[in-house]
Amino acid sequence: MKYIIHGACGRMGRVVQQLFREKLPDADLIPVDPMGREGEVYRALTDYRGPGDCIVDFSHHSATLELTAYASSRKLPLVIATTGQTEAELAAIHEAAKSVPVLLASNFSLGIVVLTALAKQAAKAFPDADIEIVEAHHNRKLDVPSGTALSLAKAVQSVRPGSRLVIGRHENGKREPADIGVHALRMGNVVGVHEIHICTDTQTLTIRHEAHDRALFAEGALTAAQWITTVTPGMYQMQDILKGMLA
Ligand SMILES: NC(=O)c1ccc[n+]([C@@H]2O[C@H](COP(=O)([O-])OP(=O)(O)OC[C@H]3O[C@@H](n4cnc5c(N)ncnc54)[C@H](O)[C@@H]3O)[C@@H](O)[C@H]2O)c1
Numbered sequence: 001m002k003y004i005i006h007g008a009c010g011r012m013g014r015v016v017q018q019l020f021r022e023k024l025p026d027a028d029l030i031p032v033d034p035m036g037r038e039g040e041v042y043r044a045l046t047d048y049r050g051p052g053d054c055i056v057d058f059s060h061h062s063a064t065l066e067l068t069a070y071a072s073s074r075k076l077p078l079v080i081a082t083t084g085q086t087e088a089e090l091a092a093i094h095e096a097a098k099s100v101p102v103l104l105a106s107n108f109s110l111g112i113v114v115l116t117a118l119a120k121q122a123a124k125a126f127p128d129a130d131i132e133i134v135e136a137h138h139n140r141k142l143d144v145p146s147g148t149a150l151s152l153a154k155a156v157q158s159v160r161p162g163s164r165l166v167i168g169r170h171e172n173g174k175r176e177p178a179d180i181g182v183h184a185l186r187m188g189n190v191v192g193v194h195e196i197h198i199c200t201d202t203q204t205l206t207i208r209h210e211a212h213d214r215a216l217f218a219e220g221a222l223t224a225a226q227w228i229t230t231v232t233p234g235m236y237q238m239q240d241i242l243k244g245m246l247a
Contacts, residue, residue: 002028002052003225004076006067007059008041009033012081012214016058019218020225033059045070054225057082064089068096077101077228081108081221083147094235101228103236106147108220112194113238115209116155119196122205123156129198129205130175131156136185136193145184148194153182156196191216 003020007013008031017029030052032042042048045055045066054077057067061084071078072095080093083106096102123131133156135149145167157163163178175181192211197204211217220238227241 001026001054001226001229002030002050004030004032004045004048004052004055006032006045006055006057006063007082009035010058012058012217015214016056016218016221019215019222023222052076053229054079056221056225058221061085061089065092068092071102072096072099075100077231078103079221079224079228080104081217084143097233097235100233101231101236102234103224103228103238103240105220105224105238106151107192108217108224108238109209109211110220110238110242111209111211111216112148112152113242115194115196115207116152116239118207119152119198120155120159122196122198122207124159126198126200126205127160128177129200130177130179131160132181132183132197132199134183134185134193134195134197136187136190138189138191139186141186144186145182146192146194148192149182149184152194152196153180156180 005013005016008017013033017031020027020029030042030048032045032048034043036043055071057078057080059082061082064085077100078096080102085093093102093104133149133153135146137146153165157165157180163180166179166181168183169181191214195206195208197206223241
């Protein structure tokens with residue numbers, strides 16, 4: 001198998017390359033990154049015209065149009081881990097999924113898939129509870145709130161018709177019962193913490209996930225990269241890989 005690693009020189013790209021080499025010693029890796037060293041790394045996707053089986057993307061959302069155009073034109077399945085896409089960029093991803101399989105996930109951890117399922121269950125069990133989501137990440141993270149916190153909030157919203165996402169709370173005023181608050185902390189070297197607080201007047205249920213090592217996301221990306229080459233064009237998420245497990 002030949003895996004094109006897009007964003008290969010970033011924090012995640014380096015961990016992904018290391019893990020793929022370790023777990024898939026027979027696979028070929030094709031690193032692409034504008035910051036890469038000439039001769040070792042392709043500076044742009046379009047510089048690589050050789051064969052490939054899948055693209056694994058941990059780059060920047062501004063590369064989305066180039067990424068999706070390349071994947072569609074070359075019929076290459078896509079695993080997109082990059083977060084922070086604009087509406088137009090998300091539309092381009094959905095367009096690409098008409099011709100190639102695309103797995104888009106804001107978090108590749110199995111723990112987050114389980115956390116999301118538990119959060120929906122808890123939101124249903126306590127329909128009148130106040131729900132607040134708090135995430136923490138390292139001080140170099142660019143997007144706020146995290147893609148994972150937004151996905152969690154939308155999952156909770158899907159079982160709470162009429163609810164409203166409140167990203168941060170910047171104005172004075174009372175909390176509305178239908179609000180789902182999302183809050184971000186940026187500090188130190190925190191890999192990723194996501195907490196969902198489900199609070200009634202008499203009790204609080206807190207569900208928490210903490211990532212200890214970036215390798216966690218690379219492991220999920222590796223599972224996704226192997227799986228995506230076996231399915232037909234369309235949009236997929238981590239839940240699709242783990243369907244049997246969560247039933
Ligand atoms: N889905 C997940 O589980 C998960 C986990 C961790 C990080 N992420 C996301 O992955 C992305 C990368 O994270 P990171 O911590 O490695 O960031 P980083 O800034 O360390 O690395 C990003 C890399 O992408 C490269 N890049 C920038 N523009 C590019 C372009 N147009 N084409 C190709 N490469 C380009 C940069 O040169 C850099 O080497 C972020 O969006 C982050 O939120 C997702």
